[in-house]
Amino acid sequence: MSLTEDKSNGAPVPSKPRWAIVGGGMLGMTLAHRLAGQGKDVTLIEAGESLGGLASPWSIGGITWDRHHHAILLSDWRLRSILGELGLEKETRWVEARTGLYVKGKLFPISNLVEYMQFPALGIAGQARLAFTILYASKINDWKKLEGIPAEDWLIGLSGRRTFEMFWVPLMKSRLGENYRQASAAFVWSTIQRMYAARRSGLKKEMFGYVEGGYARIIERFEEVLGTNGVRVIKGCRVEAVEPEGGRFVLDQAGGGRLSFDRVVVTTPTHVASHLIRGLKDGERSRLENVRYQDVVCPSLLLSKPLANYYMTNIHDHDAPFSAVIEMSAMVDSRSFEGHALVYLPRYVATDDPFLQKDDGEIEQSFLGALERMYPDFRRGHVVRFQVSRTPLVMAVPTLRYSDHLPPMKTSLPGLYIISSAHIVNGSVSVNEIIQLAERTARAFAEGSGDGLGFLGGRT
Ligand SMILES: Cc1cc2nc3c(=O)[nH]c(=O)nc-3n(C[C@H](O)[C@H](O)[C@H](O)COP(=O)(O)OP(=O)(O)OC[C@H]3O[C@@H](n4cnc5c(N)ncnc54)[C@H](O)[C@@H]3O)c2cc1C
Incomplete structure (x- = not known):
């Protein structure tokens, strides 16, 4: 003192x-x-x-927006309360943005539980097991026990191998990259709890939000x-x-x-x-x-045309070099980006991953090549700006x-x-x-x- x-x-x-x-x-x-x-x-x-x-912003092609993609959920009560204290409620916009899953050259909607259950690649038995897994996990209170079980073992046991590979691996990879293999079942549990947070708190559906200006x-x-x-x-x-x-x-x-x-x-x-x-x-x-951390390499792309208007696309196919596709302009009014589309292609990596040695030019070539394979209407000529952010130690691996x-x-x-x-x-x-x-x-x-x-x- x-x-x-x-x-x-x-x-x-x-x-x-x-x-x-x-x-x-x-x-x-x-x-x-x-x-x-x-x-x-x-x-x-x-x-x-x-x-x-x-959460800080940067400038890309003269537009200032988040360096890493951020969305607010309707069920993010504490964040919304702070936004209220800051007087930003009136500047917050809510949107029913879509989520997709890219499997073998096709993009499927998985924006809500009904769409999960109708996801055709799983078959009826797989759909039923997926529904059971989500319902079962949503009822568990003792998360501590799940910390001792590998996510992979837990999910294969509950959902079966096919649903694990088709549905759960892309979902886990979108947050953990290849580190998903190290994750415990508690990580999946917390993800499912977050999926259910809106319903648990009486909201009919989850929505995505942003504050004007990001x-x-x-x-x-x-x-x-x-x-x-x-x-x-x-x-x-x-x-x-x-x-x-x-x-x-x-x-x-x-x-x-x-x-x-x-x-x-x-x-x-x-x-x-x-x-x-x-x-x-x-x-x-x-x-x-x-504590084991992961880094993120997260290019932002300013495009003259949108990709597919899904806010987030999880990816099943193994040849994609990024962990997910986030099309911010599917949520945020494109007037915020002067009529452009803004896309993020994050890749989460272990802190010693050789991928981190690649220069920005190599990353741009391989990422744009993957977009060409995934989106038939995408052309390299649509890219106004490709800008790579590299950030170490962004998140501890669960x-x-x-x-x-x-x-x-x-x-x-x-x-x-x-x-x-x-x-x-x-x-x-x-x-x-x-x-x-x-x-x-x-x-x-x-x-x-x-x-x-x-x-x-x-x-x-
Ligand atoms: C790609 C990506 C996407 C994300 N998407 C979402 C999303 O959609 N929704 C969501 O809610 N969250 C999202 N997050 C998570 C969210 O951004 C983080 O959880 C949150 O911003 C972490 O805040 P923090 O203060 O703990 O850490 P940080 O933001 O890392 O803050 C730590 C600060 O410490 C400073 N610092 C470090 N060393 C020193 C030093 N020696 N001296 C002084 N200062 C120092 C750093 O500069 C930094 O500003 C995302 C994160 C990433 C990486």
Whole structure:
């Protein structure tokens, strides 16, 4: 705790503890917002020139939109509540966008449960087993047990091999790439729970939403509100080390400069946190570094013509070099893209995948070749801009017995916490879950010094 001078008699009195949050993604921003709401003295420190992290925008062909595709679901209650606080409800648009599955040269609609059940490639027995799997999983409450079962074994047992390969593999690959082979059944369970979230909460159907202007608008408004609530935001400040010193923490900045705080919350991936923080025990460090992450290579394409007007297409065929096709302009009014179509072709890869060595030109050639094979009306001449984003450590892979190996959020250094998307143990990683995690963490801090922090799941 720092000391300030008492205005009345000049004697030093303890001032409010100073909190630093390292990482200005949606997690860091929400935590800063909630802690400031509790009257805490908060500084948010972000390495990038702007806030937002994975949700931040970039510019492609003169159009500013999300660097990584983002959709809001009607059932994303916590995110919607924050949008309400930011005054963005009226700028949010809701759309019944379609989801598809590409199998052997054909695109099938799978936008809702009825369409899943009618998916012809499965046959009647396969359709029935798929329906049974979804219904069965939606009734399970004890997700922990599922963490010990490989997703593949669980799904083949419930749905049969054909339905596993036709339906479940493309769905898992769209979020995990080839890492789906490492996933536990708990990942599938959380995906099904998310599919059912709208119905569980009384909504008739799920819808996709976006804020006009994309996440650029959300982040801009969030930053304004943080400023109004007294959060100090420091951008373009990469923290290189967090060192305990005399009961406080000194943050070394890249390029020189030191900042001192009483409490520090690091919201970066756990591997980054492990490198930053001095004085952790070996056991803590190895738990932080043993979390298995995946990277994403995510080209954005600005096209003069749409592809097929499906928001998301999962892919069964093995020769596609990307994990899914996301046609943002099937959801967002194309006037936001000056009449163009905006498409994302993400490929999720292990952090040591040789694919990461490919240059942008090679990626462009192989990805456009695949689009030509998949969409007969697509021509290379439709491509106005092809721009590749590469981001490491975007998501922890939900491996077997994942939560048993996770490092706790409270470190052995009193006043230092590591809270990251890796701590979402029973939800699929999304902004909604990130906000829930931040809010549950903030509540634990409000109740004391964070002693209650263990492994908080995303779900309330
Ligand atoms: C391709 C893709 C598609 C997605 N689609 C959706 C979707 O449709 N819907 C949805 O809800 N979610 C989606 N997500 C997930 C969502 O974007 C993330 O869950 C969320 O943005 C994570 O926020 P975060 O704050 O935990 O992490 P991050 O956004 O990674 O924030 C961490 C921040 O820490 C900063 N940082 C790192 N090191 C330092 C340092 N040394 N010093 C200071 N700062 C540092 C980084 O610059 C970054 O800003 C998607 C993610 C990806 C990658």
